[in-house]
Amino acid sequence: MKLYYRQTGETGTPIIILHGVFGSSDNWLTISKSIAKHNHRVFLVDQRNHGRSPRSEVFNYDAMASDLQEFITEHQLEQPVVIGHSMGGKAVMQFAMDYPGQFSRLVIVDIAPKFYPVHHAELIRGLKAIDLKTIKSRNDADDILSQYEPILPVRQFLLKNLFRTDDGQFDWRLNLPVIEQELHAIGGELAHVRTVTEPTLFIRGAKSRYIKDEDEAEIKRIFPNSTLETIEDAGHWVQAEKPVEFVEILMRFLEK
Numbered sequence: 421m422k423l424y425y426r427q428t429g430e431t432g433t434p435i436i437i438l439h440g441v442f443g444s445s446d447n448w449l450t451i452s453k454s455i456a457k458h459n460h461r462v463f464l465v466d467q468r469n470h471g472r473s474p475r476s477e478v479f480n481y482d483a484m485a486s487d488l489q490e491f492i493t494e495h496q497l498e499q500p501v502v503i504g505h506s507m508g509g510k511a512v513m514q515f516a517m518d519y520p521g522q523f524s525r526l527v528i529v530d531i532a533p534k535f536y537p538v539h540h541a542e543l544i545r546g547l548k549a550i551d552l553k554t555i556k557s558r559n560d561a562d563d564i565l566s567q568y569e570p571i572l573p574v575r576q577f578l579l580k581n582l583f584r585t586d587d588g589q590f591d592w593r594l595n596l597p598v599i600e601q602e603l604h605a606i607g608g609e610l611a612h613v614r615t616v617t618e619p620t621l622f623i624r625g626a627k628s629r630y631i632k633d634e635d636e637a638e639i640k641r642i643f644p645n646s647t648l649e650t651i652e653d654a655g656h657w658v659q660a661e662k663p664v665e666f667v668e669i670l671m672r673f674l675e676k
Contacts, residue, residue, distance in 0.1 A: 421487045422494070424472035426464045429456030433524075433674070434497040436463045436488070440506030441540065441606055442578055444471035444593065451659055454667045458674075460501075465491060467508065469595035479595075479602040482611060484511035485518045492522060501674065505529040505659065506630070507606055516616045526620040526643075527670060530628050530656050532635040533642055536607035542568050544600045547578065552590040558582060561590075577657070613642060620646040621673045623666065625654035647673070 426445045435455060437448050445464035452462040466473035467484055476483070488511065492500060502523050504512030509531035516526055546568025550561045561582055565575050581593045599606075620643040624631040631639075631648070639646055649669050654661040 421468055421474055421476065421483075421490065423468070423474075423487055423491055424466040425491070426452075428452040428462040428464070429460055432456075432459035432461050434461045434463065434495075434500040436465060436491070436497070436500050436502050438465055438467055438484075438488070438502075438504040438508030438511050439470065440508050441599065442470075442543070442581065442594065443505070443508075444580070446471070446580060447577070447660070451663050451667065454663065455670065458671055460674075463491075463495070463497075463500075467511065469598050471593050475595040475598070477598060479598050480605045481511055481514035481608070482518065485515040488512070488515045489519050489522065499524040501525045501527065503527040503529065503670075504531075506531050506656065510606075510610070513616075514610055516618070517610055517612055517614055520614070520616075523618065525618060525674070526616070527673070528620065528622045530624050530630045530658055532622075532631045533610050533613070533638060534635060535609045536630075538603045538607055540603055540606075543574075543578065544596065544603070547592070547594075547596060548600075550582075552592070555590060573657075615641075616643050617645050619673070619676070621670070622646060622648045623658060623669060624648065624650050625656060625658035625661065626650050626652045627655040628658065630656055 439447050445466050448464050452464055456462050468476050468487055469479055500523055502512050509528040513533055546565045550564050555561050561579055562575055569575050585591050651658050651662050651665050659666045
């Protein structure tokens with residue numbers, strides 16, 4: 421699948437970043453500029469069924485890993501650093517399982533190599549409750565979504581997917597039916613797990629429950645050459661909540 425992407429920086433080490441579920445390349449645009457200043461070429465990718473990338477009934481980590489490999493081959497990127505947040509982190513880990521030797525380092529942001537129970541169902545219900553044919557503004561959509569999600573920054577993040585078509589109608593940059601259908605797969609375990617010896621950095625937010633202390637043993641078993649960094653006063657969207665600290669930790673890892 422030919423994925424949509426944005427590029428920041430023209431020279432230096434190639435870095436590919438994969439967003440999480442309900443996200444897009446746009447979420448990482450600001451922070452990519454900070455990373456590119458350190459002599460890196462940053463490729464921000466819209467994953468399948470998200471953003472401006474194609475839609476497909478197939479939506480699982482094997483497919484996302486294959487998309488990433490195709491992207492690397494198409495753009496002739498040699499030994500890139502691959503970063504993934506949440507669902508993107510799972511896709512990156514699956515890529516590491518399926519395509520050994522195709523990357524130099526991994527950065528996994530606030531997700532562990534384990535099964536997660538379905539926990540986005542209410543957000544899906546909220547998005548589906550927005551009647552795209554009758555709403556007049558983004559505020560109308562927010563009013564409806566607020567009945568399902570009380571936290572404003574989360575609603576703002578989700579509503580970034582709302583856009584106007586050429587004929588002035590609202591539409592989603594998400595394949596909501598397929599995402600809803602595959603919510604269980606999004607939380608699923610990795611397939612054909614192997615030991616990954618390349619340097620790997622896990623970053624978590626102290627307020628997030630996605631990577632728990634008890635997950636460290638399994639992380640070390642699969643990724644023996646890994647470190648886990650915790651950013652204080654940050655939740656699941658650690659890179660957005662604490663961008664300066666995030667880039668500092670990332671650069672220390674990349675410059676080792």
